[in-house]
Amino acid sequence: MAHPALPTLLVVHDQGSASPLRILSAARGLCRVVFLCEREHPSLATELRQIAGHAKVADITDLGETEVCRLAESLEPAGVVTFSEHRLRLTAAVAEHCGLRFHSRETAAALTDKYLQRKALSESGVQRTGCALVRHPDQAASALALVGTPAVLKPRHGAGSVDTCLVASADECRSQLAEFAGEAQRDFVLEEYLRGDPGQTGPGRGDYVSVESLIVDGEPRTVAVTGKPPLVPPFRETGHVLPAAVPPTLATDVIRLEQAAVRALGIRHGATHTEVKLTTDGPKIIEVNGRLGGFVAEIVQRHTGYDMVAAVLRLALGFPVAAPQPAPRCGDRVAFQYLLIPPGGLLRPGPPSLLQGLAELPGIDLVEVSPPDAWYTDWRRGTTGAIGVLYGSVSTHAELGTLLEQLQHRLGRFWRGTQVRSPTWVGRSIRWTNSSEFPRL
Template sequence: MAHPALPVLLVVHDRGSASPLRILSAARGLCRVIFLHEAEHPAPSAELAQVAGHAEAVDITGLGEAEVCRLAGSLHPAGVLTFSEYRLRLTAAVAAYCGVRFHSRATAQALTDKYRQRQALGEAGVQRTGCVPLRHPDEAAAALARVGTPAVLKPRHSAGSVDTCLVASADECRARLAEFTGGAHRDFVLEEFLPGDPARTGPGWADYVSVESLVVDGEPRTAALNGKPPLVPPFRETGHVLPAPVPPALAAEIVRLERAAVRALGIRHGITHTEVKLTPDGPRIIEVNGRLGGYIAEIVQRRTGYDMVAAALRIALGLPVTSPDPARLYGEGVTFQYLIVPPTGPLRPGPPSLLDDLGTLPGVDLVDVSPPAHWHTGWRRGTTGAIGTVYGSAADHTELRALLDQVRARLDRFWRGTHIPHTDAPHTDVPHTGIPHTELPQASVRWPNSTD
């Protein structure tokens, strides 16, 4: 447990971008963390159980917002934050009640409501994007007439591309909305589709990037600009590439747009994760997220040694915060994470042992996989349906593109249940590195019960 003399930081915990163990590690010697959580939620509660005896936790199950705020106030916090999209509004309410730094209630509303965010960006003159709210399949035709085809259908309040798809007709939109809502009342938006320009990043890369920023007293400071491998249909993210494969002039244009969006939404303190589409007409905002992005802290720390979780804690406490070293951020080499996302359509995956072969590829440092016991991980789950992550690095973007081609080829064999022949000879499909394949260290492959 942290020393009682340290300032108290409340963390409203739920599914998000930092585990309790990671948060406690960053808080060591800095603050005393108290987690507010709902014990009835199994996954976040299991994470807290892993640090039982080392973490203070308060169960807020069944409490209304006002009750949570009063409880939080009784703990006399010096700061409050969350790493979960689903807890931004509650955290904003607690911060307002306790008089500490976080998003205002209005900002949290705009950050978690895709329709309201589009309105705010349009009203501020940052970007006007067609966006119409809808709840019932009968509203599909009118909504589509306003935004045009094709259009993107997505939940109004969500994250991770869950239940997100492209629709090309009123009938398709009506059918998808009926499928997603299942007859229940659930808010969606239909958005103008932003066409991408593949030439902006070059072949082999997605046509969008993400900007990670530290916001202190209303001023955003760029921490990283991440590129992306191609999406898995319909809109499922497959990882991050640092630095992004974009020229400096385009990077500067992206950052200018991102900073304008952050300011327009009234973000004063915290970390933001902003996705930007690279279109023929220039960069366009996909969405601004008012918290640390998933997997972002890990790739930034591997690349630069900079701890974004610790930075989030320091900002919440009002302490000075530095930024990642640009020399390390944009120096030689490329760092990557590749999410193992199931393809669209029926699956006939082979045994998990087929994934072991990913670790033999030069440039792969770690393969962290947790295949489900029963394959019910369809595309509607978005990025949350990923079964693992491949971590590594390459000399440059060209070498990394060749490496990811090999990763995808071997994953395709896994999804089709095709055995990979093993011989004593080196693989012939590895990129040239100047080092014989047999002399390269093999990456570790971590399975759910591994102690690596």
């Protein structure tokens, strides 16, 4: 338990980019953490049990915004932060009520509403991207007339590419809307499709990057430009690569665009994760996220030694942060993460033993896989449908490309359900590792 003399930091917690254990590790000697969350929520219960006795948990189950703000105020916080997309607006409300540093309510709204964000970027002159609101299938034709085809259909509010796909006609758009909406009425947006230029990064690589930044009193500080392996259709992200395989001039253009977007959205404090498409017309904003990106802290710290979670906590408390320009920890090597994302369609994956051999491939340090009862193959779950993560490093981007080809070949057998001997599973996950040096972050 943290010393009572330390300042109190509220973490409005939900599924996101930092676990409670990771947050407590970064907070050691810095602050006393109180988690505001739904204590018995099924997706949070296990990780909250892991911190029992090490941090206070304030239960906000069934509380409205006003009640949460009053509870937060009673805890006499020195700062508030969230690592969850789903809690940005609530955190902004707490910050306003308690007079703490975080996104304003207006900024939090633009960061969590894809339509408002496109409108703000357009009105500021940063980037004009066709975008139309759509809820009912009967609105598909008129929305596509504004945006053009093909277009990207996605929820107005959401993350992880859930229910996100490409549509090429009004009929296809109507069909997808009907499937996505079901009985629930949800708002969607149709966005102009930003066509990537594979020549910007080379074969076997994703045609987009992300920029990881810390925002200090309205000024963005770039931590990293992160490369990507190719997407799994329709738009499911498969990991991160550091450093990105882009020339310095292109990286400069990407950062310049990202910083203009950050300022246009009024972001003053905290971390941002901005996805940027590399097109023949130059870099284009896919979206700006007002929090630390998923898996980003791990690969940044593994590659450079810089602790973004600790930096986010310090910013929330109003403490100075070190300049995010550390020397690479792993020298000239290329660090990567690769998510095991099921392909589309109804598949019956093979037994877990088919994944065990992945750890034997040169460059892979750790294979972390969920137990089979947690596997799903529905593409609509987006990135959240990953069944595992591979971590490692190689000497060059070309070597990584070769490794990814080998991975995709082996995973193809697994997704087709090739039958071999199945290993014994222990606990909630299994790790196969080649290296005792892998940092457990």
